[in-house]
Amino acid sequence: MSTENNLKSLYENSIKILSDLIAFQTVSGENNNSLIDYCDEILKSLGATSFRTFDDEKKRVNLFATLKAKNQNEKKPIILSGHTDVVPVSKSWDTDPFKATIKDDKLYGRGACDMKGFIACALAYAPEFSKANLDRDIHFSFTFDEETACQGAPILIKELIKRGIKDGICIVGEPTSMKIINGHKGYYEYNTQFKGLAGHSSAPHKGVNAIEYAIRYINKLIEIRETLKLRAPKNSTFDPLYTTLQIGVISGGTARNVIADKCNVEWDLRPVVKEDGVFVNSEIDKFAKETLMPEMVKIYPKSFIKKEIIGEIIGFDKEENSQACELISSLTGDNSRGVVSFGTEAGLFQEIGISTVVCGPGSIEQAHKVDEYIVLDQLKECLKLLEGIKIKSSTN
Numbered sequence: 001m002s003t004e005n006n007l008k009s010l011y012e013n014s015i016k017i018l019s020d021l022i023a024f025q026t027v028s029g030e031n032n033n034s035l036i037d038y039c040d041e042i043l044k045s046l047g048a049t050s051f052r053t054f055d056d057e058k059k060r061v062n063l064f065a066t067l068k069a070k071n072q073n074e075k076k077p078i079i080l081s082g083h084t085d086v087v088p089v090s091k092s093w094d095t096d097p098f099k100a101t102i103k104d105d106k107l108y109g110r111g112a113c114d115m116k117g118f119i120a121c122a123l124a125y126a127p128e129f130s131k132a133n134l135d136r137d138i139h140f141s142f143t144f145d146e147e148t149a150c151q152g153a154p155i156l157i158k159e160l161i162k163r164g165i166k167d168g169i170c171i172v173g174e175p176t177s178m179k180i181i182n183g184h185k186g187y188y189e190y191n192t193q194f195k196g197l198a199g200h201s202s203a204p205h206k207g208v209n210a211i212e213y214a215i216r217y218i219n220k221l222i223e224i225r226e227t228l229k230l231r232a233p234k235n236s237t238f239d240p241l242y243t244t245l246q247i248g249v250i251s252g253g254t255a256r257n258v259i260a261d262k263c264n265v266e267w268d269l270r271p272v273v274k275e276d277g278v279f280v281n282s283e284i285d286k287f288a289k290e291t292l293m294p295e296m297v298k299i300y301p302k303s304f305i306k307k308e309i310i311g312e313i314i315g316f317d318k319e320e321n322s323q324a325c326e327l328i329s330s331l332t333g334d335n336s337r338g339v340v341s342f343g344t345e346a347g348l349f350q351e352i353g354i355s356t357v358v359c360g361p362g363s364i365e366q367a368h369k370v371d372e373y374i375v376l377d378q379l380k381e382c383l384k385l386l387e388g389i390k391i392k393s394s395t396n
Contacts, residue, residue: 007380007384007387010124010125010383011124011379011380011383013124014120014121014123014124014379014383015102015107015120015376015379017042017120017123017124018109018116018117018120018374018379019099019100019109020038021035021038021084021116021120022098022099022100022109022110022111022112023098023100024038024084025098026084026144027086027087027088027089028086028145028146028147029060029145029148030060030085031059031060032060032061032084032085032144033060033061036052036062036063036084036142039063039084039119039123039140039142040052040063040065042126043065043067043123043126043140044065046067046126046127047067047068047130048066048067048130048140049065049066050063050064050066051064052064053155053156053158054155055145055151055152060144060145060151061144062141062142062143062144062152062153062155062156063141064140064141064142064159064160065139065140066138066139066140067126067129067138067140069134069135069136069137070134070135071135072135072136073135075135075136076136076167076168076169076323077136077139077165077167077168078136078137078139078169078170078171078327078389078393079139079140079169079170079171079349079354080118080122080138080139080140080141080171080386081142081143081170081171081172081173082119082141082142082143082172082173082360083142083143083144083146083147083152083153083345084116084119084144085144085145085147085148085152086114086116086147087110087114087147087368089370092370093370093371094371095109095371097109097110098110100112106373106374106375106376107373107374107376108371108372109373110372111372112362112366112372112374113361113362113363113366113367113372113374114174114362114364114366114367114368114372115174115175115360115362117173117175117360117362117374117378117379117382118173118174118175118362118382119142120379121361121379121382121383121386122140122173122386123140124383125383125387126140128386128390129393132390132394134393134394134395135394138389138393139165139168141156141170143345146345148189148310149187149188149311149312149313150187150311150313150348151311153345153348154348157348157349157351157352161352166352166353166354167353167354168354168355169323169324169355169356169357170346170349170354170355170356171324171328171356171357171359171360172344172346172349172356172357172358173358173361173382174342174358174360174364175361175362175363175364175366175367175374176338176340176359176360176364177361177362177378178332178359178360178361178378178381178382178385179336180325180328180332180334180336180337180338180357180358180359181337181338181339181340181357181359182316182318182319182322182337182338182339182357182358183237183315183316183317183318183339183340184238184315184339184340184341184343184344184346184358185238185243185244185270185271185272185315185343186269186270186271186277186312186313186315186343186347187268187270187311187342187343188269188270188271188277188309188312189266189267189268189309189310189311189312190267190308191264191265191266191307191308192214192217192264192265192267192306192307193262193263193264193304193305193307193308194210194213194252194262194264194265194304195210195261195262195302195305195306196208196209196210196259196260196261196262196263196296196300196303197259197261197299197300197302198254198258198260198261199259200258201256201257201258201259204259206299207261207300208259208296208299209259209260210252210253210261210263211250211253211260211263212260213263213292213295213305214250214252214263214264216292217265217284217288217305218247218250218265218267220283220287221245221247221267221284222245222247224245224279224280224284225244225245228242228243228244228245228279228280229242230242231243231276232272233272236272238272239341240341241272242272243269243270243271243272243273243276245268245269245270247265247266247267248266248267248268249264249266250263250265250266251263251264252264270343271315272315274314274315285307288305288307293305313345313347313348314347314348314351315347316344316347316350316358317347317350319350319355322355322357324355324357325337325357327392328357330388330392331392332385332388340358340364342364344358359385360382361378361379361382362375362378363378
């Protein structure tokens with residue numbers, strides 16, 4: 001077992017690594033190769049093997065690295081999973097969002113909580129795994145663009161299937177205050193584009209106002225949203241109990257006296273069950289096709305409504321007997337289980353047969369906000385968990 005001095009050293013190293021990670025401005029959609037190089041270099045220096053998977057432009061990259069067991073037995077490998085991207089920042093921060101700042105036992109910076117804190121702990125503890133007499137593989141999975149409909153993880157999952165990595169225990173280190181989360185809703189993201197016909201506002205009957213049709217589309221979504229409240233499963237444990245639908249962005253038009261020929265609506269859906277996703281898409285597509293489109297093309301035949309699927313990420317379903325949850329419970333003594341409404345990559349690992357749990361340092365209450373931070377004691381708690389995993393994964 002690591003000594004108190006060693007744990008102190010690991011804690012200090014986790015802060016250093018987290019500070020380095022925050023300095024990489026890996027906003028979703030941007031190039032994250034430098035951060036991945038940084039992580040890969042640390043792990044390879046400890047003897048890890050790794051592979052990468054990319055987006056089409058090779059601008060964004062996933063990393064999957066492995067510290068191989070020295071004594072193989074029947075123990076399932078463990079995957080430590082985190083995403084490398086962060087959400088955009090505003091100008092209203094009190095500190096530089098891409099420079100770690102420590103104040104009052106809190107470390108501030110974009111991604112400190114969501115979720116570079118977990119990645120920092122995993123990398124800081126990796127030397128201990130490498131020195132241990134491991135009797136199971138320890139994998140490190142770092143993905144891109146989780147914040148934009150989990151665009152990176154499905155690419156990685158396909159490669160895992162090809163390589164026969166379809167069994168094991170996965171810990172997704174999203175911020176849960178180190179509590180065990182064994183279920184969450186799905187997360188679907190959409191853009192709906194409206195193309196009409198521009199013209200002078202004095203003759204609105206001669207144009208096709210894309211904004212006005214977008215408003216009617218939004219009103220239909222709001223109507224559908226009310227119906228979703230009535231579809232909540234009786235055994236739902238989510239807050240709120242039902243599938244939610246939200247309009248995030250509407251953009252279009254050029255001037256108040258010009259009929260808008262373009263409009264775009266960005267919206268999302270968080271299904272409690274897959275059937276709700278089918279229901280919403282069926283209802284809104286029918287409305288667009290049978291009600292809105294005939295009116296638009298009657299005036300301007302080249303009008304259109306096009307719904308683009310940004311991502312449809314499956315939910316994370318509660319398992320009756322979860323090896324991943326039991327592992328965390330055995331190490332922390334916490335037998336509680338919880339669910340959350342925010343999405344993660346957990347369902348993607350679960351779908352291919354990997355027992356998965358969401359558990360990581362930091363609170364979701366600080367995620368995606370101005371002056372995002374992580375309480376430093378949470379890093380200590382995460383390192384203690386990793387210490388327990390090492391003990392469970394080693395032969396004396």
